[in-house]
Amino acid sequence: MLNILVSIKQVPDTTNIRINPDTGTLIREGVPSIINPYDIVALSLAYQLKLRFKAKVTVITMGPPQAKNALKEAVEFGADRIILLCDRKFAGADTLATSYTLAEAIRFLQREELFDLFLFGKQAIDGDTAQVGPGVANRLGIPVITYVVKIENLDPIHRKIVVHRKTEKGIEVLEAPFPILLTCEKDLSPLPFVPLENILKAQRAEPETFNAEGPLSFQRDKLGLKGSPTQVKKVYTPELKRIGKIYNLDDVSLDDVVSKILDVLRERDLL
Amino acid sequence: MPLEKKGQPMGKYKYDVVIVGGGPAGLSAGIKLVEKGFKTLLIERGRFCGAKNLFGGIIYTSSIKEIVPEFPEVDNFPAERPVTEEGYFFISKDGVVKILHTKRDPKESYTALRAKFDAFLSDYAIKKGLDIAVKTRVLDLIWEANKVCGVIVDRPTSLEDKTPASIEAKVVVLAEGVNRVLTERAGLVDRTVEPSEVVLAVKEVLQLPKGEMEARLGLGENRGLAIELMGEVTLGLPGTGFLYTNKNTLSFGVGIFLNKLMDLNLKPYEILERAKALSYLRELFNGAETLEYGAHLIPEWGIKAFPKLFGNGVLVVGDAAGLVNPLFREGTNLAIYSGLMASEAIKFAFEKGDFTEKALKRYEELFKESYIYKDMLMIKDLKAILLSNSQLFQVYPELMYQICHLYFSAQGRAKRDVIREILAIIRRKRGLLGLVRDFLKLGRILW
Amino acid sequence: MKEVWVYIEQEEGKIHPVSFELLGVAQRLASDLSGRVSALLLGYKVEDIIDEIFAYGAEKIYYLDHQVLSYYRHIPYVKGASELAKKYKPEIFLIGATPLGRDLAGGVATHLETGLTADVTELSIDSETGQLLMTRPAYGGNIMATIVCPHHRPQMATVRPRIFPVPERKSSIKGELIRESVELHEDEAKVKRLAFIPKEKAVNLEYAEVIVAGGKGIGSKDGFSLLAELAKELKGELGASRLAVEAHWIGYEHQVGQTGKTVRPKVYLAFGISGAIQHRAGMQNSDFIVAVNTDPEAPIFQIANLGIVGDWKKVAEALLFAIRKERSTDG
């Protein structure tokens, strides 16, 4: 049986983000929380794999109590086990502290059962760092393939996988043995239309909750704000400042503006 | 005493009752049914209950207490501000005349946003034991002989079985809202809704710079306004506007009979934009940011065009039935009461072991005993009067402003002249006789 | 002496331009710290590019040459970079925020147990504390955050390509080359490359030098054929706003913005695009933005370097004509 772990994050829907102009802080009010879209891809892939192979799917997230809702939604995608890492002491974690906390929790789970496949999102749309996946892989000492766009082949018998990875110049076809951590790109998996059964199951699902006290022991100074080397010094709204000149065709001739554009192109060797 | 259906294999999904729609009507029916011990499934197509709904809106404590007795003392309080002042703003091109009433009991009603309120009710319902399937749409009813005995949804049955899931139920409660597709399928109405029977409401949630809402509307902390707007806000068309204060935002909207909009070929957002350009509203909303925008229909077909409220194995509640009282801005509470009555009728049907019209007629009987029926009867001619007397929306708000303007300004001339001028304006705009006639007409509705 | 490290991203001996851009900023940062710029080069038989790295401002190059590094793989590259960083303890370590760079940086920072700021668009030294101030967009570009890493070294950042200019090339300059060795084995790499499928040249918006983009204001599919001619003439690509894509005037692969592609061409020509924040998120880092719009209040003008209030079609036609004329007189 294939044993899959999916790591998901609940994020504010950044398309609705607004900033309080007086304080420069995020207005979270009325902004819905969603599962990070790339993590939805990871969940969708887990669902597809479950259809094709016998697979068990464990989903983990670290976040505030309401992150529970993200895990419930994961059950719609067929998650068999859901785990919430939730504690004040986890809060304020940067990617280093996040990957520490997740990796420790995964290690703890692996005392019971080893995972073959770890699925992460390419990046979370709130921070856009793309660092947590590679971070966890390094802490667990397993290989990682980022920006995966396709599973070419998965061989549960020989325990290996062939995937397509998107790079700037094209597609790399890579082969790797289990266990392996993949970070998922948009196109990796279509969104499934899950059965009613799963929807009903999700509604009553309750996650297992781990906190800083247990069931596993963390090194306190590696958690949350304390365990985060980076600090946010300042947050501000990018100002739109008029940087260029505006010409109105009512005032200047068409020839003038066209020659201005040509100058710009010429200066940059584009003509 | 649940009855086994004979000769057919047992379906995967079997419930005593299935409810279509997770608005206040469906949720309150659901809460009451599970309290009574019935295995009940509510199906909602939105991402969560409340996700697809737009709402003005005021919620009324007395009706909510029927389903959530501890309200308003609840965790995650789902409303915005208590309504401490209620009234009418008559808006003319030049300004506004306000009639405001300060309420005695601030806990009587609250301003609310549906996404939050419905989500609260659905959490409450799930805790009580209601099964809720979100993101799922009911496609059709399942019939056996002449009786509705379940629904078909758009989702596959299971991982193995890709066919659309069917769910068996003794009774199906249609709480599908104004877009009453299944109510038609159930044969409870014989025609589709006409544009003259619905009001199109467009609504925005607006946010003013910090502290401005309170300053501009003279609001203290934990005080709230619920205002009906008349006159130019609807471009003088039959309909009203509304303005409610939420915690940090304003709900502002306009509702106009759909046929009038179609006649004039107006787009929903144009109405709002034009209304917001009126001097009073322009000042009020100056610097505001629009956070949300939406449009929704309000059923105002009234009791004369009511659907049949029950059929074999099926009941209709809330907006789908047309249960709104536009004159008194009641909708959610009627939805809730209808849900309660439906649950009573279903209990009765289970006691009888009969799910046909014969037993479910109980719902209509309960309805006819309720105050809702009396109110709906009272306003049965309202729509016709409003639609055929547009002067009510054009002349009076303007008239009121002009009169107040003269009355409240010391113009350095004899007051008798001022009064004469006022009478002249009335005569010119409507005629004294017309005035009397209009008041009689409206009066007849109320008495 | 404090060192500012730049990771030299190379594939098959070709240096990614972002590495030169980083050598440029690194010089500024190093001089503020009275330190020096050093480059970290990992690869297999890539000596050829060493002079190039000196020419763009590296004073020192740490070069790790190994067969296992013949193409990029996470485990050996992370190991090589981490071991050398542990040995030489740079003050600052900059890596391009390319797919390869981000993949590498996440691993290296974890091994060094230090902070890593992603996708930085502004870098400076705080004159009081000497700390590196790393500024980056967050929440889809809706806010900017300045991040510091006060107690851990190196201070690491991945830096967006095309934000900083490529510094001047000074071919005469030579610095110190330090050949390093780290024990690496093929089997530790775990991942094996079976094949490489180069990108088809179809739509290559991200790396286009010129983008001719159209929005709702173009009004029709036909309008886009005019823009296509212009794009072809400039050897550029066609871009579009979401509304233009939704109107089916052009394919989705051309969409620029938050839900489309992020582009940084040398010149972005925006015709009939209002410049909603979601669109700007994908193109505001263009080197030069030309906007044509009938509405003088359109937000696109707030980020345009050259704005023209007027009908897009007139401008596009005149521009096409002028370019063709110039071409014919040239040749």
Ligand SMILES: Cc1cc2nc3c(=O)[nH]c(=O)nc-3n(C[C@H](O)[C@H](O)[C@H](O)COP(=O)(O)OP(=O)(O)OC[C@H]3O[C@@H](n4cnc5c(N)ncnc54)[C@H](O)[C@@H]3O)c2cc1C
């Ligand atoms: C702008 C506006 C302002 C209002 N202001 C007030 C006010 O201040 N006070 C007040 O009391 N009332 C107000 N109302 C009226 C009130 O909102 C409604 O009367 C009330 O919400 C009706 O509840 P309901 O449950 O019947 O229908 P709805 O709330 O419309 O719920 C129906 C639900 O069914 C779901 N559904 C429909 N078909 C299907 C299907 N086939 N499968 C699955 N799900 C389906 C829909 O997604 C929806 O969630 C206002 C209405 C509007 C539009």
Ligand SMILES: Cc1cc2nc3c(=O)[nH]c(=O)nc-3n(C[C@H](O)[C@H](O)[C@H](O)COP(=O)(O)OP(=O)(O)OC[C@H]3O[C@@H](n4cnc5c(N)ncnc54)[C@H](O)[C@@H]3O)c2cc1C
């Ligand atoms: C979640 C989300 C994600 C989104 N993602 C993206 C995205 O990735 N990319 C994107 O582009 N949008 C995105 N959008 C949509 C975005 O908000 C805007 O709606 C969209 O960018 C507007 O496209 P537009 O500028 O072409 O159209 P409009 O806003 O309609 O602007 C058209 C402009 O053309 C001008 N115009 C009209 N006629 C002429 C003429 N003859 N000559 C010159 N100018 C003329 C008008 O003055 C106007 O400014 C997203 C929105 C959401 C909510």
Ligand SMILES: Nc1ncnc2c1ncn2[C@@H]1O[C@H](COP(=O)(O)O)[C@@H](O)[C@H]1O
């Ligand atoms: N708090 C978290 N809990 C679980 N998974 C996370 C968390 N943060 C990030 N991840 C995972 O790491 C991926 C990359 O996130 P990031 O590095 O923050 O861009 C996400 O798509 C998730 O799969």
